[in-house]
Amino acid sequence: MEAPPATVLAFPAQPSWPMRKQHAHLSDEALVAQVARGEEDALAELYDRVGRIAYGLAVRVLRDDRLAEDAVQEGFLAVWRSAASFRAERAKASTWILTLVHRRAVDLVRREERRRTEPLGDELPGSAHESEPTDEAAWLRFERERVQTALKLLPDVQREALELAYYGGFSQSELAQRLGVPLGTIKSRMFSGLARLRELLDESTQEGSWKPEFTS
Amino acid sequence: METGIHELTAGYALDVLDADERWAYETHLAECERCREELTSFWVTTEALAVAASGPAPSLDLRDRILTAARAERPVVVPLESRRGRFVPVLGAAAAIAAVVALAVGLWATQLSGDLDDARLALERERQAAAVLADPGARTVALEAGDGRLVVDDGGRAVLVLDGLEPAPTGKTYELWIFEGENASPAGLFPGQAGRDWVGLDATVDTGDVVAVTIEEAGGVEVSANDPIIASAPV
Numbered sequence: 001m002e003a004p005p006a007t008v009l010a011f012p013a014q015p016s017w018p019m020r021k022q023h024a025h026l027s028d029e030a031l032v033a034q035v036a037r038g039e040e041d042a043l044a045e046l047y048d049r050v051g052r053i054a055y056g057l058a059v060r061v062l063r064d065d066r067l068a069e070d071a072v073q074e075g076f077l078a079v080w081r082s083a084a085s086f087r088a089e090r091a092k093a094s095t096w097i098l099t100l101v102h103r104r105a106v107d108l109v110r111r112e113e114r115r116r117t118e119p120l121g122d123e124l125p126g127s128a129h130e131s132e133p134t135d136e137a138a139w140l141r142f143e144r145e146r147v148q149t150a151l152k153l154l155p156d157v158q159r160e161a162l163e164l165a166y167y168g169g170f171s172q173s174e175l176a177q178r179l180g181v182p183l184g185t186i187k188s189r190m191f192s193g194l195a196r197l198r199e200l201l202d203e204s205t206q207e208g209s210w211k212p213e214f215t216s
Numbered sequence: 217m218e219t220g221i222h223e224l225t226a227g228y229a230l231d232v233l234d235a236d237e238r239w240a241y242e243t244h245l246a247e248c249e250r251c252r253e254e255l256t257s258f259w260v261t262t263e264a265l266a267v268a269a270s271g272p273a274p275s276l277d278l279r280d281r282i283l284t285a286a287r288a289e290r291p292v293v294v295p296l297e298s299r300r301g302r303f304v305p306v307l308g309a310a311a312a313i314a315a316v317v318a319l320a321v322g323l324w325a326t327q328l329s330g331d332l333d334d335a336r337l338a339l340e341r342e343r344q345a346a347a348v349l350a351d352p353g354a355r356t357v358a359l360e361a362g363d364g365r366l367v368v369d370d371g372g373r374a375v376l377v378l379d380g381l382e383p384a385p386t387g388k389t390y391e392l393w394i395f396e397g398e399n400a401s402p403a404g405l406f407p408g409q410a411g412r413d414w415v416g417l418d419a420t421v422d423t424g425d426v427v428a429v430t431i432e433e434a435g436g437v438e439v440s441a442n443d444p445i446i447a448s449a450p451v
Binding site: 037038043044047048052053054055056057059060065068069072076077078080081082084085090091092094095098100102103106140143144147148150162165166167170171172173175187188190191193194197198201 | 224258263265269283285
């Protein structure tokens with residue numbers, strides 16, 4: 001058969017799906033515009049590009065494969081329905097899609113109240129997955145390791161605030177209650193944590209990153 | 217350094233605000249260039265947090281399930297002429313618009329008056345419509361006439377999504393109507409735009425209601441003598 005996927009640097013993230021050549025040159029934002037006109041192939045291409053990250057995020061929030069797939073499906077259907085409302089000047093298309101999937105995952109986790117009964121862990125992102133996935137694109141593995149490295153450099157209270165906020169599905173008032181600190185403290189930790197993480201990522205980008213760009 | 221509502225930027229990017237806080241922040245966002253820039257850059261960072269969570273791939277059939285579900289929601293495209301027969305009850309109802317008292321013209325009329333709240337009202341209208349479109353629980357109602365679909369959430373908030381409607385002619389406007397049986401209430405004005413357009417209704421719809429669009433003189437009317445050019449199936 002073909003060469004092992006680990007050596008393949010190109011999208012899609014799922015090598016078993018044929019590359020849709022007619023869309024490969026388009027930016028994510030151009031694809032959203034096509035989705036707004038009802039073009040299914042454009043939705044498929046967006047899924048090939050962002051679906052795997054969206055699924056990883058949903059698994060992290062929901063800790064359940066089936067519920068995570070529901071969140072991804074409903075998030076992409078929200079993309080399908082609301083593509084006309086996307087404003088490219090405010091966010092990248094991938095960010096917007098991940099926001100929709102994240103919102104859905106948080107809705108589901110609040111409904112399930114899974115996290116409410118679990119002890120507060122101090123795990124790092126990715127530690128839920130015991131073994132390194134071998135079938136993912138190399139850029140994604142590279143990026144994940146880069147972000148995880150940056151996260152480890154954050155002060156503990158900032159990392160904890162970011163992880164519980166983004167992966168835990170808690171509201172900020174719930175976070176304050178749960179951690180036993182004033183709401184203002186939580187807001188500050190999230191703000192400083194994001195600002196510091198942004199700096200760390202900028203620094204490591206300057207050291208070299210090679211995520212492929214779609215925009216020509 | 218960062219205090220008050222500016223500091224909600226982090227919570228907004230991480231999606232930990234409750235609905236009231238989110239509304240307040242989005243309203244603020246429309247007026248604060250600094251927060252818009254900060255949010256755009258924080259969103260890049262939250263996307264990195266998503267990447268940090270990546271791991272095993274989803275099952276291979278998830279892609280097909282998503283595409284199949286999307287296909288099932290494909291807008292029903294029906295030529296207006298071929299549906300004339302079916303459209304008769306709605307046309308009949310249009311004649312009864314004369315009996316209607318306007319309830320919902322207020323909001324849009326305020327916007328037309330050009331006061332300083334224009335931007336805020338327009339933002340709120342757009343925000344609500346976007347929320348309905350993005351609501352995974354919303355359902356889609358086909359159009360009996362015209363190209364597009366009506367999206368309705370559990371609370372009856374409705375957004376009309378239109379394909380290929382040209383902008384209204386100079387001096388004219390599109391006007392939305394909600395038909396409850398024979399009675400029609402105006403539900404907002406919109407200018408129309410080429411390609412896909414979407415517009416939220418100013419009032420909620422109930423089961424059995426029909427949403428329609430007429431072309432009116434600029435400024436709109438409280439009662440209409442014109443036939444709808446677009447009409448939904450009953451909600």
